[in-house]
Amino acid sequence: MPREKKADKIERARLVEERMVAQYGEGESSLDYEGDPFRLVCAVVLSAQCTDAAVNKVTPALFERYPTCYDLAGACIADVEDIIHSLGFFRAKAANLVKLSRMLVEEFAGVVPNDLDQLQKLPGVGRKTANVVMCEAFRNAQGIAVDTHVFRIAHRLKFAGPSADTPDKTEKALLSIYPKEDWLYINHQWVHFGREFCRAQRPLCGTCIIEDLCPSSMARESAS
Ligand code: SF4
Numbered sequence: 007m008p009r010e011k012k013a014d015k016i017e018r019a020r021l022v023e024e025r026m027v028a029q030y031g032e033g034e035s036s037l038d039y040e041g042d043p044f045r046l047v048c049a050v051v052l053s054a055q056c057t058d059a060a061v062n063k064v065t066p067a068l069f070e071r072y073p074t075c076y077d078l079a080g081a082c083i084a085d086v087e088d089i090i091h092s093l094g095f096f097r098a099k100a101a102n103l104v105k106l107s108r109m110l111v112e113e114f115a116g117v118v119p120n121d122l123d124q125l126q127k128l129p130g131v132g133r134k135t136a137n138v139v140m141c142e143a144f145r146n147a148q149g150i151a152v153d154t155h156v157f158r159i160a161h162r163l164k165f166a167g168p169s170a171d172t173p174d175k176t177e178k179a180l181l182s183i184y185p186k187e188d189w190l191y192i193n194h195q196w197v198h199f200g201r202e203f204c205r206a207q208r209p210l211c212g213t214c215i216i217e218d219l220c221p222s223s224m225a226r227e228s229a230s
Contacts, residue, residue, distance in 0.1 A: 010164070012183075018219050019165060019183045025215050026195040033194025035142050038062045043118035043143035044075050044110070048103055050138050051130045055094045064090045075116055078107035102130030122148040134173060138193065147189035152177045155200030156193055162204060162222040 010018075026033075036058040039045040045065070052061045068089050072078040078086070086100035093099060106128040110116055118139065119125055125136035137151035150156065152173035160166040166179035184192065200206075203214045211217055211225035 015165065016183050018163075022163065022216050022219055023184070023188050023192070023195075025219075026199060027191070029215055030195045030198045032191045033198055035138075035194065036062075036197075038065060040069075043139065044107075045069055046143045047106065047118055047125075047128065047131065047135070047139055048078075050135045051102055051106070052090060052093055052099055054099070054135075060093060064092060072107075075107040075110040078103055079111045081107075099130065105129040106131065118143065120144045120146060133177070137177075141190050141193065145190065147186065150177050150180050150184070150189050151193040152180070153193065153197065154206075155197045155204075156180075158206060159196050159200055159204050162209070162220060163216075164221045 035046075037046065037049040037053060039049050048068070049061055049065055052064070068086070071089065072081055072086075081104050083100050083104050086103055087096055090096045090100055090103075109128055110118065113127075114124070120140070120143075122133075122136050122140055125131055125139055126133060131139075133149070134151045134153060137147075137149045140149070141147045141151065152160070157166075157173055157176050160176050160180055161170075165183060166176040170176045170179045180192070181189070199215075203210045209224065211220070211223045214220065214223070214225070217223050217225055
């Protein structure tokens, strides 16, 4: 593909977003958190290297026993481990949940901060998690959460170049071509799209809703 002008890339991104909205609307989280920012933070921390479905199986018991950050701040880490032991990295995650709850109680008056930088001070919360919480809990997008789906799709669409080899660099590339009003929806939409069409293995390029906008389409390659 010849080098694409920035204006053309921005237009292609706009068209991609149009199709995503038509297909998925605003998208929605598949994590259960009952509209509570604290539960969302916990669920997203638990979802690292795990499916949302696996997380949704353990959070009802977790939040029944520890409904608020005050309850979880006083928990014994071994008891939390018992509840979430079916998840990968459950020991580190249990420790982070208790530590982040303590920090919420001690430094944030028990309230999850509506701020990307403050969120990242919480143990176990990196930029991706903080972006998810900002968009999902507060509807206040300050970036785009780049998970494995968003990273893969951004690169296949060539919205991020080879030098954008980390989630942070890929996010920067996306923020430079998508207007802020789209940031809220891209992660949800692309997660759904990544599961349905642009799978890691054997993407369904032949039926893909943005095939004509994708420089990596295998359908076109095999047709030519
Ligand atoms: S055409 Fe294929 S590679 Fe491109 S976005 Fe669609 S599924 Fe992914």
